[in-house]
Amino acid sequence: MSATATPTAPDESTRRSGRHRLSEGKRAERRLGWLLCAPAAIVMLAVTGWPIIYSVWLSLQRYDLRFPHEREFVGLANYVTVLTSSYWWQAFGVTLLITVVSVAIELVLGMALALVMHWAIVGRGLVRTVTLVPYGIVTVVAAFSWRFAWSQDLGYLARLFSPEGAPLTERASALAIIVLAEVWKTTPFMALLLMAGLALVPGELLRAAAMDGASAWQRFTKVIVPVMKPAILVALLFRTLDAFRVFDNIFVLTAGAQGTSSVSMLTYNNLIKGLNLGVGATMSVLIFIAVAVIAFVFVKGFGTAAPGSDRDGRR
Amino acid sequence: MALTGGADTTARKAKWWFVNAVVVVYALVPVLWIASLSFKTKETINDGNFVPREWTLENYRAIFGTSEFVRALVNSIGIALIATAIAVVLGTMAAYAIARLDFPGKRALVGVSLLIAMFPQVSLVSPLFEMERGLGLFDTWPGLILPYITFALPLAIYTLSAFFREIPWELEKAAKMDGATPAQAFLKVIAPLAAPGVFTTAILVFIFCWNDFLFAISLTSTERSRTVPAALSFFTGSSQFEDPTGTICAAAVVITVPIILFVLFFQRRIVAGLTSGAVKG
Numbered sequence: 001m002s003a004t005a006t007p008t009a010p011d012e013s014t015r016r017s018g019r020h021r022l023s024e025g026k027r028a029e030r031r032l033g034w035l036l037c038a039p040a041a042i043v044m045l046a047v048t049g050w051p052i053i054y055s056v057w058l059s060l061q062r063y064d065l066r067f068p069h070e071r072e073f074v075g076l077a078n079y080v081t082v083l084t085s086s087y088w089w090q091a092f093g094v095t096l097l098i099t100v101v102s103v104a105i106e107l108v109l110g111m112a113l114a115l116v117m118h119w120a121i122v123g124r125g126l127v128r129t130v131t132l133v134p135y136g137i138v139t140v141v142a143a144f145s146w147r148f149a150w151s152q153d154l155g156y157l158a159r160l161f162s163p164e165g166a167p168l169t170e171r172a173s174a175l176a177i178i179v180l181a182e183v184w185k186t187t188p189f190m191a192l193l194l195m196a197g198l199a200l201v202p203g204e205l206l207r208a209a210a211m212d213g214a215s216a217w218q219r220f221t222k223v224i225v226p227v228m229k230p231a232i233l234v235a236l237l238f239r240t241l242d243a244f245r246v247f248d249n250i251f252v253l254t255a256g257a258q259g260t261s262s263v264s265m266l267t268y269n270n271l272i273k274g275l276n277l278g279v280g281a282t283m284s285v286l287i288f289i290a291v292a293v294i295a296f297v298f299v300k301g302f303g304t305a306a307p308g309s310d311r312d313g314r315r
Numbered sequence: 316m317a318l319t320g321g322a323d324t325t326a327r328k329a330k331w332w333f334v335n336a337v338v339v340v341y342a343l344v345p346v347l348w349i350a351s352l353s354f355k356t357k358e359t360i361n362d363g364n365f366v367p368r369e370w371t372l373e374n375y376r377a378i379f380g381t382s383e384f385v386r387a388l389v390n391s392i393g394i395a396l397i398a399t400a401i402a403v404v405l406g407t408m409a410a411y412a413i414a415r416l417d418f419p420g421k422r423a424l425v426g427v428s429l430l431i432a433m434f435p436q437v438s439l440v441s442p443l444f445e446m447e448r449g450l451g452l453f454d455t456w457p458g459l460i461l462p463y464i465t466f467a468l469p470l471a472i473y474t475l476s477a478f479f480r481e482i483p484w485e486l487e488k489a490a491k492m493d494g495a496t497p498a499q500a501f502l503k504v505i506a507p508l509a510a511p512g513v514f515t516t517a518i519l520v521f522i523f524c525w526n527d528f529l530f531a532i533s534l535t536s537t538e539r540s541r542t543v544p545a546a547l548s549f550f551t552g553s554s555q556f557e558d559p560t561g562t563i564c565a566a567a568v569v570i571t572v573p574i575i576l577f578v579l580f581f582q583r584r585i586v587a588g589l590t591s592g593a594v595k596g
Binding site: 268 | 325327328331332335336337339341342343346347349350353360361363364365404405406408410411412413416417418419420421424427428431432433434435436437438439440441442443444445446447461462464465468469472473495496522525528532533543544547548560563564567570571575577578579582585586589590592
């Protein structure tokens with residue numbers, strides 16, 4: 001909303017004058033800008049930039065903390081090990097499956113929830129307040145709630161839906177429960193992002209469409225969705241990348257048993273349980289690349305305008 | 316709508332109340348379930364009943380009697396508060412510069428923070444594990460605070476710069492005309508106006524730090540710095556042969572309480588913060 005007010009006159013004039021010799025005030029402004037941003041930039045780069053480079057370096061070595069003396073440079077051998085391992089590809093498949101299914105469900109539910117939060121004529125505050133509960137709650141806490149709900153004997157859902165079996169110990173039902181836990185926790189976030197987009201749909205446009213005889217469904221697909229498309233894409237991008245990192249829910253619900261490990265889970269197990277830094281770092285690098293590819297596909301393929309770039313483009 | 320009859324609006328309202336009820340059930344049932352388990356006695360915890368048949372506070376007494384939980388709670392609160400304070404201060408400085416000042420490198424900073432917001436945290440676990448062991452930061456508070464600040468900063472910068480754009484900047488100009496330097500204008504005029512946005516950002520950042528599990532479990536190894544979410548997964552019950560379900564649930568409820576309070580008291584602010592920071596049309 002505020003972005004429309006951003007390209008104000010001072011911004012334009014400062015940009016033009018920047019080309020010429022800088023006045024004292026301009027230079028002070030630059031100095032202050034750098035000074036104010038430096039701490040944040042340094043921390044962010046020191047904790048992400050350097051480790052990811054270091055990670056690439058580690059991934060080229062045989063480095064097992066159980067045998068620290070056998071540390072040596074092995075080139076791409078770790079990559080060969082990981083990329084020919086069926087565990088890796090199984091975890092990769094599970095991660096993709098969970099990501100695609102949960103984000104698809106979240107988009108539908110989130111849109112419905114956004115419409116409710118935006119247009120409810122009664123109890124709007126109540127709906128928004130309870131919606132924030134899943135968003136704010138600690139993922140591990142929610143995961144334990146689902147685990148105990150689906151545990152044999154203990155849980156009300158297990159008694160209701162599968163009195164005989166143990167749903168968390170069978171692969172298909174365990175994956176479904178992981179998706180359920182993900183969807184429950186993150187649908188509200190999706191809904192809030194979509195609600196922000198919904199606020200941008202002009203009311204007159206909807207009234208005009210209604211007068212022209214458009215049904216509620218037509219108004220939704222022909223007016224609301226096109227106007228909201230940028231917001232939808234940003235929400236999808238953020239949630240897809242977030243879902244790809246799925247870890248907490250799997251850790252608590254199944255600990256990765258019965259072939260339900262995600263790539264994050266597998267990396268954690270190799271590193272902390274296996275103490276194999278070389279292979280762990282290799283997986284770290286591969287996940288980084290996978291996430292970069294997903295982001296690239298969204299930005300280039302679908303034309304998702306990331307919030308920052310969009311705002312900058314207008315300045 | 317004003318022309319429609321009273322009966323019609325009543326029906327519409329009833330329909331909305333029904334929809335609201337569905338949302339309330341959706342959001343609260345898992346929370347109520349874990350709360351219910353935490354109040355059940357050892358004998359009835361396996362009865363699968365949604366409402367406890369016998370109520371007890373035994374589980375709460377048990378967790379507050381163990382150093383395992385109390386220490387983890389202290390760690391959680393301390394680490395989240397310190398990380399939030401630092402992230403909000405650094406984020407406020409950067410967001411002010413991004414929203415108001417013109418300087419080369421601004422786009423790069425926005426780009427970098429966007430990249431970090433999308434960064435797969437697990438990619439950092441292996442190198443940070445090794446680096447922190449080398450630097451003596453492994454299993455310490457700063458060892459967790461540093462990654463928390465890093466991943467909270469993009470959130471802080473986005474939310475804050477969105478808030479800062481709403482501030483009436485003529486006031487700043489007026490202050491400068493009265494002879495204030497840019498730094499003075501920032502501290503004396505803008506900071507008080509920006510306080511609500513800063514407060515909202517602090518809540519969002521705190522929730523983020525409070526929630527983390529991956530770093531907490533990978534970069535700690537003892538009670539010294541293990542936070543509650545990580546400690547929960549190591550709960551074994553007060554004696555070795557005891558089923559830890561009840562105590563896990565009690566601990567889970569304890570760390571859910573602050574979240575519920577934030578949501579109840581600051582619903583409007585949190586919604587405003589999340590929607591303004593994340594998507595700008």
